[in-house]
Amino acid sequence: MTEQIDWPRLRAAATEAMRHAYVPYSKFPVGAAGLVDDGRVVVGCNVENAAYGVVLCAECGVVSSLHVTGGGRIVALSCVDATGEPLMPCGRCRQLLWENGGPDTLIESRTRPLRMAELLPHAFGVEDLEAIVADPVVPTVPERLAAWRGRGTVFVHPDVTDGRQVWTAYWERSAGDEGVGAGVLEEGPTWSTADEAVTWGEARTPRVVVVDADGTMFWAGEGEAPAEIPRRWAGS
Numbered sequence: 327m328t329e330q331i332d333w334p335r336l337r338a339a340a341t342e343a344m345r346h347a348y349v350p351y352s353k354f355p356v357g358a359a360g361l362v363d364d365g366r367v368v369v370g371c372n373v374e375n376a377a378y379g380v381v382l383c384a385e386c387g388v389v390s391s392l393h394v395t396g397g398g399r400i401v402a403l404s405c406v407d408a409t410g411e412p413l414m415p416c417g418r419c420r421q422l423l424w425e426n427g428g429p430d431t432l433i434e435s436r437t438r439p440l441r442m443a444e445l446l447p448h449a450f451g452v453e454d455l456e457a458i459v460a461d462p463v464v465p466t467v468p469e470r471l472a473a474w475r476g477r478g479t480v481f482v483h484p485d486v487t488d489g490r491q492v493w494t495a496y497w498e499r500s501a502g503d504e505g506v507g508a509g510v511l512e513e514g515p516t517w518s519t520a521d522e523a524v525t526w527g528e529a530r531t532p533r534v535v536v537v538d539a540d541g542t543m544f545w546a547g548e549g550e551a552p553a554e555i556p557r558r559w560a561g562s
């Protein structure tokens with residue numbers, strides 16, 4: 327991945343963003359540009375405030391722009407100071423970048439790109455919450471699919487992984503929506519129970535269908551079972 331990153335382009339985008347910084351107090355403009363896993367480049371600049379402590383770092387802008395333009399993960403980031411030279415993200419921003427990129431995200435430095443795992447070793451993250459709170463704490467629907475929420479159908483079915491019986495699911499866009507072409511929106515992970523797969527489905531659409539090993543369909547969605555799938559899933 328490192329070879330594919332156009333660092334000069336990323337640095338140029340960060341430098342351009344830096345020129346828009348609002349820094350009447352520190353006079354220290356910062357710009358940042360993040361490469362997203364789908365190829366987008368999202369930028370931000372620092373924005374200060376008369377209440378000094380509420381300053382927004384350039385990286386905050388990057389993260390906001392990441393979400394507002396469709397989400398995804400930041401794979402590489404360049405942050406620059408007024409001279410256009412790489413600036414290391416502050417501690418708080420490292421935490422933000424950790425959640426929106428992760429340990430493998432690369433950060434430009436004056437020497438070589440550094441992995442987030444190097445910048446924030448032993449990081450606190452969402453896994454620490456999930457270790458205590460049973461349910462996933464981060465919304466499970468990827469942002470790029472947010473507009474599909476409530477539409478389509480999730481099909482839950484058994485599968486075999488490494489010789490183990492598991493359950494999996496996929497979110498299909500056509501079913502239940504007139505005039506929408508066929509196509510899988512998202513493949514689910516695997517679970518040991520069908521109910522976990524149904525929960526994954528419920529986060530996406532009210533239409534959830536379990537297809538058991540014999541190919542029999544059961545309605546596991548909201549409301550009355552539709553005529554074509556009269557049997558209701560009783561749980562696994």
Ligand SMILES: O=c1ccn([C@H]2C[C@H](O)[C@@H](CO)O2)c(=O)[nH]1
Pocket residue numbers: 349352354355356371372373374381382383384385405414415416419
């Ligand atoms: O990673 C950093 C470090 C600092 N700043 C900003 C905050 C403030 O406006 C100015 C001086 O700290 O630089 C950033 O935008 N990103």
